[in-house]
Amino acid sequence: MNKIAILIPTYNEAVSIVELLSKLTIFRTNSQYQFDLVVIDDNSPDQTADIVENLRIPWVHVLRRPNKSGIGPAYRAGFSKVLADPQYTHIATMDADGSHRVEDLPAMFAAISSSNALILGTRWMPGGCVVNWPKSRQLLSKTGTRYAKVALGIDLNDLTGGFRIYSAELLNSLKLKDMDATGYCFQIEMAMAADAAGAGSIQVPITFIERIAGESKMSLGIAIEAFGYVTKLGIGRAITGIYRR
Ligand SMILES: Nc1nc2c(ncn2[C@@H]2O[C@H](COP(=O)(O)OP(=O)(O)O)[C@@H](O)[C@H]2O)c(=O)[nH]1
Numbered sequence: 323m324n325k326i327a328i329l330i331p332t333y334n335e336a337v338s339i340v341e342l343l344s345k346l347t348i349f350r351t352n353s354q355y356q357f358d359l360v361v362i363d364d365n366s367p368d369q370t371a372d373i374v375e376n377l378r379i380p381w382v383h384v385l386r387r388p389n390k391s392g393i394g395p396a397y398r399a400g401f402s403k404v405l406a407d408p409q410y411t412h413i414a415t416m417d418a419d420g421s422h423r424v425e426d427l428p429a430m431f432a433a434i435s436s437s438n439a440l441i442l443g444t445r446w447m448p449g450g451c452v453v454n455w456p457k458s459r460q461l462l463s464k465t466g467t468r469y470a471k472v473a474l475g476i477d478l479n480d481l482t483g484g485f486r487i488y489s490a491e492l493l494n495s496l497k498l499k500d501m502d503a504t505g506y507c508f509q510i511e512m513a514m515a516a517d518a519a520g521a522g523s524i525q526v527p528i529t530f531i532e533r534i535a536g537e538s539k540m541s542l543g544i545a546i547e548a549f550g551y552v553t554k555l556g557i558g559r560a561i562t563g564i565y566r567r
């Protein structure tokens with residue numbers, strides 16, 4: 323039987339995470355899937371971590387980090403926590419702000435197989451869509467994915483999306499300690515590492531809904547970091563033909 327650890331990075335998500343936890347609780351009660359949750363919080367000033375802990379939900383854990391250092395380091399800390407626990411066969415990742423819908427989890431979970439394929443919630447494919455996202459963000463996301471696709475030679479439609487499932491075996495085979503992407507290029511770095519490891523992939527169409535509460539942490543700095551990072555990875559991949567197997 324598969325057991326999934328869902329990792330959710332948070333920074334000032336007090337309102338959104340409570341809403342998400344209540345939806346996940348309902349889903350979990352009626353679900354055939356077994357999963358636990360790890361909220362990875364970067365010392366949010368709005369007390370996100372305390373609020374989650376005070377709910378005392380036995381299957382929800384909080385990983386506290388000292389300060390805001392981007393989703394890359396947060397996720398890598400989360401990976402190392404759950405990979406140390408052999409009960410977890412799969413690790414899912416999702417945002418706290420409701421953009422990744424609990425309603426899409428059954429299709430994501432149903433894509434789990436005995437292979438190590440990366441399961442990628444995908445906005446930009448038939449059946450997938452975005453709701454209430456400004457045109458500028460849509461353009462940035464589509465352009466970013468298109469650029470990364472060409473630069474890295476990876477045929478996936480949503481390289482920047484963070485709604486994913488990795489097998490523990492796949493994550494254990496990757497050199498996570500050597501990875502250093504900070505912002506959203508972390509997602510690209512992980513997709514590329516999985517591709518280089520020959521894991522294969524399964525794209526699942528998802529509906530991405532722009533957050534209602536709280537603020538996006540997306541910034542120009544993060545976009546520039548991603549552009550520079552993809553260019554660097556692309557050149558490295560072109561030279562070596564392979565990446566961090
Ligand atoms: N722990 C942690 N979580 C973060 C950080 N930056 C963003 N997040 C979380 O990552 C997820 C995606 O961020 P969000 O701001 O919604 O990005 P957007 O959807 O691209 O606008 C949310 O759950 C955020 O709270 C960070 O520096 N540390």
Ligand SMILES: [Mg+2]
Nearest residue numbers: 417419421533
């Ligand atoms: Mg968001």
